[in-house]
Amino acid sequence: MVEFLFFAFLVGLLFFLLRRRGRQAARLAIIDGSNLLYWKGETLSLEPVIDAIEALEAAGYRPCVVFDANAGYLVAGRYLNGPSFAKRLGLRSAQSHVVHKGEPADPHILKLARDSGGIVVSRDRFRDWEQEFAQETAAGRVVRGGYRGDKIWLDLPREKVS
Numbered sequence: 001m002v003e004f005l006f007f008a009f010l011v012g013l014l015f016f017l018l019r020r021r022g023r024q025a026a027r028l029a030i031i032d033g034s035n036l037l038y039w040k041g042e043t044l045s046l047e048p049v050i051d052a053i054e055a056l057e058a059a060g061y062r063p064c065v066v067f068d069a070n071a072g073y074l075v076a077g078r079y080l081n082g083p084s085f086a087k088r089l090g091l092r093s094a095q096s097h098v099v100h101k102g103e104p105a106d107p108h109i110l111k112l113a114r115d116s117g118g119i120v121v122s123r124d125r126f127r128d129w130e131q132e133f134a135q136e137t138a139a140g141r142v143v144r145g146g147y148r149g150d151k152i153w154l155d156l157p158r159e160k161v162s
Contacts, residue, residue, distance in 0.1 A: 026060055026062040027118055028063075028113075028119075029056045030065075030112050030119070031052055031066070031122075032124055033049055033065040034068040034070075035124050037074065037075070039147065048147075049089060051152040052152060053089060053090070055154050056156075061118075061156075065091065065096045066105050066108055068098075069098060070101075071085070071098065081098050082097045082098050083096065111133075113133075119156070120142045125137075125142070126142065
């Protein structure tokens, strides 16, 4: 009986390890939420953020959105915190952040990219932060995008940055 249990344990462990090996952890894609609000047409909208989230998930990335403190006022006429934005975007609370009032979002976005090895989705060139975040502002790490008609496009790297 003990031999059977040990054998069953080994088979279960092998199955778990093979299944885990087949799945690669999704890379983080940090979305400059306040920047994307202006990507579609003349009016400010959450639609480009939602479209970017869907495109990134389809490409195998794990999106995380960072907003400036005033973004809630622009979108809803009142302050919105990270979990409030997450709910509107269909994300988990941990995937949406709002920086503190008076702080720029850019260094938070770039630090998150540095710490995670992820990419940044924005049209911002982050010129004020190039020296401090040279690798994170380099080509292939900052992903540009926009719309062609009603369809979003993102210039994602061919190989995911680690």
